Amino acid sequence: MQNRPFTIDVPKLRPGANSFRFHMGSVFFRQVEHSLIQRADVAVEASIDRQPALLDARIALEGNIELVCDRCLQPYPKAIVARHRIVYSYDAPDEQPEAATDDELVFISRNLQTLDMSQDLYDLVSLQVPLRKAPCDEDNTLCLADEQVRNLLDAPAGDTSADPRWDALNKLKDN
Numbered sequence: 001m002q003n004r005p006f007t008i009d010v011p012k013l014r015p016g017a018n019s020f021r022f023h024m025g026s027v028f029f030r031q032v033e034h035s036l037i038q039r040a041d042v043a044v045e046a047s048i049d050r051q052p053a054l055l056d057a058r059i060a061l062e063g064n065i066e067l068v069c070d071r072c073l074q075p076y077p078k079a080i081v082a083r084h085r086i087v088y089s090y091d092a093p094d095e096q097p098e099a100a101t102d103d104e105l106v107f108i109s110r111n112l113q114t115l116d117m118s119q120d121l122y123d124l125v126s127l128q129v130p131l132r133k134a135p136c137d138e139d140n141t142l143c144l145a146d147e148q149v150r151n152l153l154d155a156p157a158g159d160t161s162a163d164p165r166w167d168a169l170n171k172l173k174d175n
């Protein structure tokens with residue numbers, strides 16, 4: 001991952017809870033190699049509890065991602081809401097602080113100055129992508145074959161934050 005916009009300045013964390021807000025938009029996802037997601041508008045709220053031996057991160061994601069239907073190859077928006085906890089622990093060998101990581105427990109160095117959450121946040125959003133992406137299996141109006149909507153989706157690339165196009169897409173999905 002080359003772009004790493006979601007970072008925490010560790011020395012500035014106060015003991016106890018610290019709150020952060022991030023926005024994950026299309027620009028971020030498009031810069032990830034082999035990204036499953038090309039267009040997105042996801043708000044992230046992270047509460048990081050600084051304790052002597054660890055940083056306890058509670059993460060809430062909410063927003064929209066655009067997926068492509070496996071069946072008809074039309075794009076469609078998917079609303080996502082997810083909560084996750086990652087414990088960044090100092091209790092690990094200094095030689096390979098990232099050697100023993102999983103979804104819940106990540107070992108970090110005592111010397112870490114910048115906690116980079118970019119990969120973890122990308123992974124959490126990617127977990128919301130279903131294995132089978134075919135909303136038209138159940139309702140063939142859910143995939144966006146409509147010419148007008150396709151035109152909207154093909155508009156020049158840009159960040160979708162506060163982009164009224166998402167509202168149009170969501171209305172379509174709700175109908």
Ligand SMILES: [Zn+2]
Nearest residue numbers: 069072136143
């Ligand atoms: Zn479809």
